[in-house]
Amino acid sequence: MSINVVITGANRGIGFALVQEFSEDDELKNMFACCRNPVDAEQLKALASTDSRIHLIRMDVSDPISISKAAQEVAVAVEKLVGSDGVNLLINNAGTNEGHCTDGPQSFLGAEQQTYLKIYNVNAIGPVIVSKEFLPLLKTASQKYSDKEVLNVKRAAIVNVSSGLASISSNTTGSSSFPNVAYRCSKTALNQFTKTAAVDLADKGILVVSCCPGWVRTDMGGPYAPINASESAKCLLATFSRFDKSSSGGFFNLSGERENY
Numbered sequence: 001m002s003i004n005v006v007i008t009g010a011n012r013g014i015g016f017a018l019v020q021e022f023s024e025d026d027e028l029k030n031m032f033a034c035c036r037n038p039v040d041a042e043q044l045k046a047l048a049s050t051d052s053r054i055h056l057i058r059m060d061v062s063d064p065i066s067i068s069k070a071a072q073e074v075a076v077a078v079e080k081l082v083g084s085d086g087v088n089l090l091i092n093n094a095g096t097n098e099g100h101c102t103d104g105p106q107s108f109l110g111a112e113q114q115t116y117l118k119i120y121n122v123n124a125i126g127p128v129i130v131s132k133e134f135l136p137l138l139k140t141a142s143q144k145y146s147d148k149e150v151l152n153v154k155r156a157a158i159v160n161v162s163s164g165l166a167s168i169s170s171n172t173t174g175s176s177s178f179p180n181v182a183y184r185c186s187k188t189a190l191n192q193f194t195k196t197a198a199v200d201l202a203d204k205g206i207l208v209v210s211c212c213p214g215w216v217r218t219d220m221g222g223p224y225a226p227i228n229a230s231e232s233a234k235c236l237l238a239t240f241s242r243f244d245k246s247s248s249g250g251f252f253n254l255s256g257e258r259e260n261y
Contacts, residue, residue: 002027003154004078004087004141008061008130009094011035011044013218014161017233018091019044023051030081032074034059034094061094061126062118071133078137086140089153089240092127092190093161097183097220106182108175116182123186128193131158135201142205150205151245157207159240160194162251163187164212169260191251191261198249207248211236214254 005022009015010033019033031054035041038056048054055077059070078085096119103110106119142156153159164170165178166187175181191210198208213232217225232254239256251259 002029003089004030004032004082004085005089005091006032006034006057006074006087006134007091007093008034008059008126011038011041013220014213014216014229014232014236015093016043017229018093018236019047019054020230021233021237023047023054028053029085030055030078032057032077032087034070036060059130061092061130062121064129067126067129067133071130071137074134075137084140085144086142086156087134087137088141088155089157089159090131090134090138091159091161092130094122094126095161095220096122097180100178100180102175102179104179107179108181111181116185119182120186120189123183124189124193127160127190131193131197138206139204145205148205149245151202151207151248152243153207153240155205155207157209157240157243158194158197158201160190160208160210162190162194162210162212164215164253164259166191166210166212166251167260188261194251195249195261202248207243207245209243209247209249210251211239212251212253212259 007018010019022028022031033054034057038058048056057070057073060066098106105112105115138156145155165184194208194210214227215221215225216232217228235254242256251261253259
């Protein structure tokens with residue numbers, strides 16, 4: 001993919017695996033890897049030291065000022081590195097969760113407002129603000145694309161990393177298996193943003209989709225998940241490459257199959 005990419009939550013887990021996967025693509029122009037504390041992101045710094053296309057950007061997705069500063073920094077860097085190409089792909093990957101227990105602060109019976117607000121702020125509100133701030137760069141990339149009828153990740157796209165737990169129609173277990181109600185609801189809200197933004201940005205030539213990365217062995221997914229972050233990232237990139245105009249507004253699993261909201 002000959003594109004400029006921005007990814008949030010790039011210092012660990014699926015985010016870092018995506019940076020690694022993109023770095024193996026010779027056609028990648030630039031990867032802007034965003035995280036809260038780039039200074040402490042040792043793996044990310046090590047990878048960036050061997051690949052001049054990877055640029056570390058400080059961004060806290062729970063802080064609108066931090067998001068705005070990051071978008072300005074990327075805009076300046078893009079202009080310096082590749083002129084007026086803009087950003088082709090924004091991946092809203094940063095997310096948070098809390099412990100899973102039936103009376104925990106993000107459960108139904110043990111719900112605590114501050115925990116819910118924290119999870120919503122990162123998982124649902126953060127991607128909205130990030131997308132808003134990077135929209136001018138996405139519009140620039142879209143306008144420069146030669147085929148104005150095509151929507152894909154090479155032209156301009158927002159990919160929101162969601163979860164299978166976001167699906168309302170597939171929720172048959174309630175809190176019995178996953179008593180993380182706040183996380184479920186935050187990702188459902190993220191999917192609603194995906195659909196709304198897809199409609200709003202269709203005439204701008206910007207694709208917007210939600211993707212489930214699968215159940216992954218990360219700090220968030222836990223040690224019993226069936227796949228590792230590298231496997232998830234590889235499948236996600238393959239899925240990204242297949243998105244087209246008909247995909248916009250959709251919610252997709254790791255294999256690229258459309259899921260019910």
